Amino acid sequence: MTGRGDAGGRPEPRIPGNDYGVLDLPALGQWRPRLPVSVVIPARGGQDKLDLTLAALSAQSYPGHLLEVVVVDDGSTPPLRIPEIALEHTRLVRAAPGDGGVARALECGTAAADGEVIHRMDADVVPYREHVEAHMRWHHLAGYLVVTGTLRFTAAGGPPSGDAGDALAATLPMPAEVRTAVAEGGADSLFELDPDNGHDWIDRLVAGYRGFRDAPEALLHRIHVGATVSAPAGLLRAAGGYDPSLTLGEDTDLGYRLTQAGAVFVPDAEALAWHLGTTTAMRRGAEVRRYTAPFVADRIPYRRHLRTDPGRQWLVPYVEVVVDAREASFEDVRASVDGALASALPDVRVTVTGPWSSLSSLSSLSSLSSLSSPAGGLRTPLDDPLLDLRLLRAQYAHDGRVVFADEPAPAPAPFRLTCPAGWVPGADTLGSLIERAEEDGAGLLLVALDENESGVVAARLERTAAVARAALVAREGESPDDVIADLYGMAWLDGESWTFRPAARAYPSWASNRNREAARWRAEAEARGKEAERARRQVAALKAEVRELRAAVAKGERDTARWRDKAEQRRLEAVALRRAAQRSLLRRTRNRLRRLWSGS
Numbered sequence: 001m002t003g004r005g006d007a008g009g010r011p012e013p014r015i016p017g018n019d020y021g022v023l024d025l026p027a028l029g030q031w032r033p034r035l036p037v038s039v040v041i042p043a044r045g046g047q048d049k050l051d052l053t054l055a056a057l058s059a060q061s062y063p064g065h066l067l068e069v070v071v072v073d074d075g076s077t078p079p080l081r082i083p084e085i086a087l088e089h090t091r092l093v094r095a096a097p098g099d100g101g102v103a104r105a106l107e108c109g110t111a112a113a114d115g116e117v118i119h120r121m122d123a124d125v126v127p128y129r130e131h132v133e134a135h136m137r138w139h140h141l142a143g144y145l146v147v148t149g150t151l152r153f154t155a156a157g158g159p160p161s162g163d164a165g166d167a168l169a170a171t172l173p174m175p176a177e178v179r180t181a182v183a184e185g186g187a188d189s190l191f192e193l194d195p196d197n198g199h200d201w202i203d204r205l206v207a208g209y210r211g212f213r214d215a216p217e218a219l220l221h222r223i224h225v226g227a228t229v230s231a232p233a234g235l236l237r238a239a240g241g242y243d244p245s246l247t248l249g250e251d252t253d254l255g256y257r258l259t260q261a262g263a264v265f266v267p268d269a270e271a272l273a274w275h276l277g278t279t280t281a282m283r284r285g286a287e288v289r290r291y292t293a294p295f296v297a298d299r300i301p302y303r304r305h306l307r308t309d310p311g312r313q314w315l316v317p318y319v320e321v322v323v324d325a326r327e328a329s330f331e332d333v334r335a336s337v338d339g340a341l342a343s344a345l346p347d348v349r350v351t352v353t354g355p356w357s358s359l360s361s362l363s364s365l366s367s368l369s370s371l372s373s374p375a376g377g378l379r380t381p382l383d384d385p386l387l388d389l390r391l392l393r394a395q396y397a398h399d400g401r402v403v404f405a406d407e408p409a410p411a412p413a414p415f416r417l418t419c420p421a422g423w424v425p426g427a428d429t430l431g432s433l434i435e436r437a438e439e440d441g442a443g444l445l446l447v448a449l450d451e452n453e454s455g456v457v458a459a460r461l462e463r464t465a466a467v468a469r470a471a472l473v474a475r476e477g478e479s480p481d482d483v484i485a486d487l488y489g490m491a492w493l494d495g496e497s498w499t500f501r502p503a504a505r506a507y508p509s510w511a512s513n514r515n516r517e518a519a520r521w522r523a524e525a526e527a528r529g530k531e532a533e534r535a536r537r538q539v540a541a542l543k544a545e546v547r548e549l550r551a552a553v554a555k556g557e558r559d560t561a562r563w564r565d566k567a568e569q570r571r572l573e574a575v576a577l578r579r580a581a582q583r584s585l586l587r588r589t590r591n592r593l594r595r596l597w598s599g600s
Helices: 047-057 101-112 131-139 165-171 175-183 200-208 217-223 233-239 250-260 285-299 330-341 362-366 387-396 429-440 464-473 480-487 514-599
Strands: 037-043 067-073 090-094 117-121 125-127 145-154 228-232 264-276 319-324 348-353 402-405 415-418 423-425 444-452 455-463 490-494 500-502
Touching (some): 037 047, 037 131, 047 125, 067 101, 090 101, 117 131, 131 145, 200 217, 217 250, 217 264, 228 233, 233 250, 250 264, 250 285, 250 464, 319 429, 348 387, 387 402, 415 429, 415 464, 429 444, 429 455, 444 500, 455 464, 480 490
Parallel strands (some): 145 264, 319 348, 319 415, 444 490
Antiparallel strands (some): 117 228, 125 264, 145 228
16 A cells, blocks of 8 residues: 555655654544545344434534445344435445354445445444544544544443343434434433443553553554444555454454554544443453454464463464575575574564575476476486575475565564574574564664675564555655654664574574474473572572561560660659659758757
8 A cells, every 4th residue: 555645645644653643633623524434334133223323424524425334234134224314325235145244244345335434333333423523534634544433331222132122222212313412412412321331441551651652563453443443445455454254353353454554543532422232342251352362362463472372383473584595505594494493482484585486396306307408408406506496495395384485475473584594593583683672662673794795784673564654654765764763763783692693603503403402492491490480489488587587676676665665664763762862861851950950
């Protein structure tokens, strides 16, 4: 997807990280809309709720000629219908047959939509008058924003289905009443707020990162909730759209892929809407998390707590390592590939690039039969000019972690390391580089390895989202690396400090047997674990000893205070006795003087 720019043809604005605050957001009602938007509503049953959603959409402040509504009937019985109160440009489409659920319905609706922006909305949401406008003012500022609305939950929606249908209908207002209230700006009074339910976790995330402006890449997809979210149609296509194979968690999955496509996520507190009743995730949260965990773990590398199984391979790796086999020997490429595969970070996939399409069938490797030479003679496979490429294909043909490609495809992984052939990353190199990139939020780390007549030989760790963002906003002739540095930051690092070694020093002494190397690292980790356990026991013993000493000191302090009090008491008694004795002596002396005086 290329930068859309604005009506004047100017390039996209540059947003560093997720700091959308650099944009000049107009106030509601104080700007001129021009972009068409399609509100796509997947629905299965619930005609009464859908009628309220459509009634509220018919009273939006966003211009009607720029707003269409596409309702996708996902197998309702009886089939859904479009009520008369709906907006003029409202269509009903049927979801393709199958078991794709809401993701499949959304794909059908998005394909049928004509708008430049796709605004997904659930069929149990009643938007306020400025809801669509609040979303769309952002999309007029930049073509790579994902905007989420703010939901207010009401118990008026009641149970989603079942025998309570009649009671549910009695608790809901009529569509005409909803339309009038929304049109007059009175949507706030339509329902009573449910104090026991809400998206408090989103509120905490947004508040904890300065309105989400400071949120790290790994968290952005978390607020991509489907009840009301909008994104440019081109950005959705670039991210691959909804995955119909997912029946739950489709929003989280798409949010991750939108992040890798360079999206900026904007939570808008003024894009208000009512949610009728609670969501399935609220009512059956533990069950939903249990169901989605394996699907989310497979697709979203950021969920590190779900990827604790050692040695596992995942659909989407955490880091992709690219090694170019062009003009490189079999031994050099093999050393780099084996070094990456032996990483202490297991979430690795290696892409070996080269002219693979020029190779003939691998069956020729099964024997040393002769091959035709360009001069018309015969030659053995040992003289094949593509021999090194063939050996590489044979070496890794059945390793699921290694991919062969003429050119690297857009990376689904959040990080990509481009490693020059003949250089071997250490066991901790990938994990340490990614940790450094995450700490700094850097989009590019360049690791200097060597220098030759062509310049500096370097490995590159790229943040996929940063590369995608640079492609969206770069001006003609501008270096992508300069754009990445401007928006995310970049740094040069020293290869030796980050344990890159040339193949001659690193291979094959340790990499010739990856299983043995993995066992060595596992044994070392277990040894360190035992040392840590001993240290923990020693610390616990020391803490117990310190507690005893503190108790003894406290007792000593109490005894000291008690004896000090007694000593003070004895001192006061001695003073009192001394004064009493003095008074007694004075009385006897006075009495004697009186007797002497009277006798005289």
